Amino acid sequence: MTPTRDTVLVVDDSPETLGFLTEAMEAEGVTVLVATSGRQALAIAGRVTPDVVLMDAVMPEMDGFDACRSLKAMPALAHVPVIFMTGLSETEHVVRGLASGGVDYLTKPIDLDELRARIRVHLANARASLSAQAALDAAGRHLIALDPDGRIVWATPQASRLIDELGIAKAIEAAAASSDGQLELAIPDALPLLLAPVGAAGPGERLYRLARSEADEANLLRSRFSLTAREAEVLLWIGRGKTNRDIGDILGLSPRTVNKHLEQIYAKLGVENRASAALKAADALRDG
Incomplete structure (x- = not known):
């Protein structure tokens, strides 16, 4: 929990638990949202994205496990860590909580020092994951988690x-x-x-x-830039950062032959150097 006022959504059908946790966390400078049911939690989280959710496992109508699964199905909330609060310490309930998308669980009655420590850890993990995702998003790659x-x-x-x-x-x-x-x-x-x-x-x-496979990528480059099959293979490896010597070893060509192919590739792509050729190849493969 940080001075930037993290937002915690507390979901519990017990007014006593809600009051106890709200008072404790607000004293730490945390913004607290409260919900007395799983459905109410979904409605609140749909309007205001919390930084972390404390979820009671056992509630009427929609229990915490179903509520957690529904939260995780919402793209804007998939990264939000859900910590279960439960009086059920049996292994099957712990496993069920983790299987539904929770990252951790606390056994009631809640120890406030342990709660603060767990929140700090999971907030840090979630933010590190989001930072990594943002960097990958900006890289223009076809990546999935x-x-x-x-x-x-x-x-x-x-x-x-x-x-x-x-x-x-x-x-x-x-x-x-x-x-x-x-x-x-x-x-x-x-x-x-x-x-x-x-x-x-x-x-x-x-x-x-x-x-795509290497053959498919080479065929795409061949079609896109009107290259010969061998020129497309050379350009593919240029795009992957290989040197002329590396390309010669991979394709069984002499360095002189690789250079000849490069001259033709530069002319057909309208570029003057391998860096520009590699960039054009990367753009073509990305746009597919």
Whole structure:
């Protein structure tokens, strides 16, 4: 919790608990929103995005588990950490809370020092994850983050457009749920896409890149710039930052032959150097 007045949404059907937590957190300089039911929590969070949610697990009508799942299904709230408060310490209830999208749980009666510590940790994690996502969004890459069950947590704008245009959200989730390695996605009436693992995106999230195969990317460059098949291969590797020597080794060409291809590539792309050629290749592959 910081001097910038973090906002905490407390969801509990007990007026005593709401009063106790509200008084304690407001004394810390935190803005507190309160809800006495899961449905009320969804309505409030839909208007004001909290920094963290403290969620009672057991409530009438809509319990905390269902409310958490509904919150996580809202794109603007998917990153908000939900900490469960419960008198149920059995393993099955803890697992159920985490499975519904919660990041942690506290057993009632609530220890205020422990509560403050948990909030600080999860706020820091959520903000670090958001900063990383913002940087990836700005990079113009086709990247998506998936949870352990293969569900899409977030995607860069470029990936979101591609997923929507091709209607492949369910195909991605089904493929990722079955394996955490590189996968090929069959696309009706289109070239297949590769779902390539990149690394961890945030707590419990896996980062993937949506890409075409090398052959498909080379064919795209060939078509876009009227290149020969070999020129397209050379340009593909130029776009990936390879030196002439590297390209020669990869394609089995002499450095002199690579240079000859580069001269033709520069002329066809209307550029004067490899940096400009690499930029044009990257733009073409990104726009696909």
